[in-house]
Amino acid sequence: MSQRVAGSSVAGGERVGQKSKENFVRAQLVFPDGTSRITIERDPIPLYIERGAGSYLIDVDGRRYLDLNCNFTTLIHGHAFAPVVEALTHQLQRGSCFANPTESEIELAELLCGRIPQVERVRFVNTGTEAVLFAIKAARAFTGRSQIAKFEGAYHGAYDWGEVSLAATPDNWGDHTAPRSTAFYRGTPASVLDEVVVLRFNDVEGVRRLLSLHAHKLAAVVLDPMASRAGLIPPTPEFIAAVQETSRKNGVLVIADEVLNLRQSFVGASARYGLAPDLLAMGKIIGGGLPIGAIGGRGDVMKVFDASAGRPLLPQGGTFSANPLSMTAGLAAMRRLDHAAFEYLDMLGNIVRDGIGRAISNRGAPLCVAGATSLFRIHPMVKIPNDYREAHPAPAGVNVMRQLTRFFAENGIILPHGAVASLSTPMVRADAEFIVDVFAGFLDSNQDILDALEVRT
Incomplete structure (x- = not known):
């Protein structure tokens, strides 16, 4: 794994900082389940964000994350454009x-x-x-x-x-x-x-x-x-x-x-x-x-x-x-979304999807990556599905994707769980390579849960 990945790891292995934990305690007193919308990801506590800058988020505990959610693909120019x-x-x-x-x-x-x-x-x-x-x-x-x-x-x-x-x-x-x-x-x-x-x-x-x-x-x-x-x-x-x-x-x-x-x-x-x-x-x-x-x-x-x-x-x-x-x-x-902007996003997307695909192929992992342009999604199966039924994961697949999201968070990347990941114009080539490095690191350190996958073709 690259030095950048190691340097981006969350200190002490804690996925959620103290201030996020305190905020969630407060939130449970005013929201039915402690959140204001079902799409908020929590594992089991959500990250509370203080601000965003370009392609990165900074949470209330001062931790910095590359944002692949972009508020559910909305922020194509990143934060505070x-x-x-x-x-x-x-x-x-x-x-x-x-x-x-x-x-x-x-x-x-x-x-x-x-x-x-x-x-x-x-x-x-x-x-x-x-x-x-x-x-x-x-x-x-x-x-x-x-x-x-x-x-x-x-x-x-x-x-x-x-x-x-x-x-x-x-x-x-x-x-x-x-x-x-x-x-x-x-x-x-x-x-x-x-x-x-x-x-x-x-x-x-x-x-x-x-x-x-x-x-x-x-x-x-x-x-x-x-x-x-x-x-x-x-x-x-x-x-x-x-x-x-x-x-x-x-x-x-x-x-x-x-x-x-x-x-x-x-x-x-x-x-x-x-x-x-x-x-x-x-x-x-x-x-x-x-x-x-x-x-x-x-x-x-x-x-x-x-x-x-x-x-x-x-x-x-x-x-x-x-x-x-x-x-x-x-x-x-x-x-500002001109032809050049879309060509740039396509280039970043190709780096990410091709890099993830190579990492999968080199290790013989039972995963695949789907998507186009600035969008990608990883599936816990060896072949890109043809429809929703084929894409529906078995319990072991759900576990792999949950562990993947956790691993990314621990290494400084917000990767949506069971949904599409998106790129934004402030990202640079190093960000795309960072994503690929973290994914490769996940494959290298989680062979046990990958072995539990039923091979679906």
């Missing part, structure tokens, strides 16, 4: 929010419409969840149909219909030719489950058959081109074609959820993989680190939001939608 800080400082002196529109919302919308194929009109909301929610509602309003289709294991935010089969397991996911609609939380209305057709990612025959069978009731099929929680699995060209062609043939709208994957290229993920969606949900990177969501798409479909002649087919408001802080921060961040 100077152009965003400057733009926000200027805007705060002019006001934080108004009931009236501002020029900044027009400018950000112009940027998105000018850059992202298929986006002719835009509406801003506050989160990725809202973006998907209103995209589904827009499809219903446009088609007059109520049902949707989605892919097993794909996360589309906290909307009942989008959550169906998000966490399906071998115990309940049903037959491989006709996946069962499963509830994400206790009390999910049965009617919601009845209104969602569940498909398998990369299943060409199943997509064509099930979309055609249910087409008369389907408003839309929702597709994340490379769903993070479902495994960050690349789509095959045949699969993308099946979704596109079958939907077009049957009058079903295609909604691309690019809340996360818009960061895959200058023009997003859909164009990268040959998908031409009718509606596109955006978020995360377009807000420069502030809350944001956006729905974009074909002009005729987006007309369901048009209130110029009275009540629209789909009313959409929101006290903080298109607030000038999010618009200003997003504009500053997106203007």
